[in-house]
Amino acid sequence: MSDALEFHGHAHGHSHDHGQPHALPVPEGVTLRHDWSLAEIRAIHDQPLLDLLFQAQTVHRSVFSDNKVQLCSLLSIKTGGCPEDCGYCPQAARYHTGVDAQKLMPVTEVLASAKQAREAGATRFCMGAAWREVKDGPQFDAVLEMVKGVRELGMEACCTLGMLKDGQAERLAEAGLTAYNHNLDTSPEFYGEVISTRTYDDRLKTLAKVRDAGISVCCGGILGLGESVDDRCGLLQTLANQPHHPESVPINALVPVEGTPMAENARVESIEMVRAIATARILMPTAMVRLSAGRMQMNDEAQLLCMAAGANSIFFGDKLLTTANPDFGSDIALLEKAGIKPLQPRGAKPAGTLPVDAPCAHHPDARAR
Ligand code: SAM
Ligand code: DTB
Numbered sequence: 003m004s005d006a007l008e009f010h011g012h013a014h015g016h017s018h019d020h021g022q023p024h025a026l027p028v029p030e031g032v033t034l035r036h037d038w039s040l041a042e043i044r045a046i047h048d049q050p051l052l053d054l055l056f057q058a059q060t061v062h063r064s065v066f067s068d069n070k071v072q073l074c075s076l077l078s079i080k081t082g083g084c085p086e087d088c089g090y091c092p093q094a095a096r097y098h099t100g101v102d103a104q105k106l107m108p109v110t111e112v113l114a115s116a117k118q119a120r121e122a123g124a125t126r127f128c129m130g131a132a133w134r135e136v137k138d139g140p141q142f143d144a145v146l147e148m149v150k151g152v153r154e155l156g157m158e159a160c161c162t163l164g165m166l167k168d169g170q171a172e173r174l175a176e177a178g179l180t181a182y183n184h185n186l187d188t189s190p191e192f193y194g195e196v197i198s199t200r201t202y203d204d205r206l207k208t209l210a211k212v213r214d215a216g217i218s219v220c221c222g223g224i225l226g227l228g229e230s231v232d233d234r235c236g237l238l239q240t241l242a243n244q245p246h247h248p249e250s251v252p253i254n255a256l257v258p259v260e261g262t263p264m265a266e267n268a269r270v271e272s273i274e275m276v277r278a279i280a281t282a283r284i285l286m287p288t289a290m291v292r293l294s295a296g297r298m299q300m301n302d303e304a305q306l307l308c309m310a311a312g313a314n315s316i317f318f319g320d321k322l323l324t325t326a327n328p329d330f331g332s333d334i335a336l337l338e339k340a341g342i343k344p345l346q347p348r349g350a351k352p353a354g355t356l357p358v359d360a361p362c363a364h365h366p367d368a369r370a371r
């Protein structure tokens with residue numbers, strides 16, 4: 003576990019996650035709860051910032067080794083032309099954002115990009131498609147080939163393809179998929195203000211299929227949609243009160259894009275991101291909390307505060323799906339200045355073999371595959 007985000011302390015197995023398909027060895031002194039009230043979460047979220055940071059950092063260090071951040075690479079394998087109406091999204095066909103609809107990328111190009119990302123230090127490769135849902139057929143077959151290829155490179159493979167039908171999660175699991183990203187974005191109460199073409203319950207159903215297939219769950223949200231603090235805490239409450247915490251929780255700040263209904267939304271203040279990340283860390287101690295979209299609007303100090311609050315993963319590379327991300331050089335310089343080490347890429351492992359290439363032998367992402 004030399005370069006791993008290894009857990010600290012001795013696992014005692016006392017999790018409240020009874021019946022979890024890949025039950026966690028939870029470090030001593032860490033309790034996983036699934037019965038948070040909104041008031042309790044607000045009390046955590048709203049406390050004086052330095053107390054919040056101290057609490058989050060204490061939880062973080064009792065679970066993860068310090069000073070390690072996972073570098074993930076993100077690729078839009080199918081861009082634009084999406085029939086959904088997510089108010090934040092530049093890829094929705096109905097908004098005029100300048101993002102043209104493209105075809106699914108060829109498998110060889112995706113794998114070349116994954117290899118390049120691995121050489122640059124990524125240990126997780128995330129593939130995003132602007133689909134409402136996955137259709138069986140040649141395109142899904144191609145995605146399965148991509149997943150196999152990424153796993154053969156020795157990386158974790160994550161994809162986000164929209165809603166899944168029965169049987170599709172199993173096929174992704176068979177191909178070796180480590181994690182499926184499917185965000186709830188905000189609270190159940192506010193969801194209808196953001197998206198009308200699908201429901202919160204549709205989202206939860208796909209997440210259940212992912213979980214049941216033994217794939218680890220990557221599920222988080224976006225700040226800056228016009229939501230209240232209760233909505234932010236309500237999202238975290240929904241996530242933490244699932245029977246099993248998501249193994250991965252991306253926290254995004256809205257990247258406002260011209261042409262979307264949210265183009266003029268107020269910018270998310272960095273301290274709001276810090277509060278949301280710290281609260282996620284406290285509620286879901288063993289999850290990877292990912293500082294995702296929105297880093298272009300943050301200076302180095304703000305990003306480091308997010309890491310102090312418990313974020314232990316970033317997307318690197320100068321593009322997210324369609325919008326800008328800090329360039330590679332400035333990210334490496336930031337990590338070096340702070341003495342934060344990226345997880346080292348590991349050697350190739352064939353798809354379907356067991357968990358060695360996940361960030362930590364104890365982490366549920368590792369146990370999922
Ligand atoms: N179509 C699939 C879906 O919606 O699940 C996968 C791709 S979608 C672009 C992946 C996620 O990106 C969304 O769930 C949303 O949380 C995030 N996202 C999209 N546009 C964003 C923006 N402008 N700012 C921040 N996050 C954004
Ligand atoms: C997630 O929560 N954030 C990433 C990833 N999951 C797929 C996507 C961010 C997209 C930001 C807008 C864009 O670049 O199009």
Ligand code: SF4
Binds near residue numbers: 084091093
């Ligand atoms: Fe489509 Fe996903 Fe964008 Fe919504 S977030 S419009 S589903 S690509």
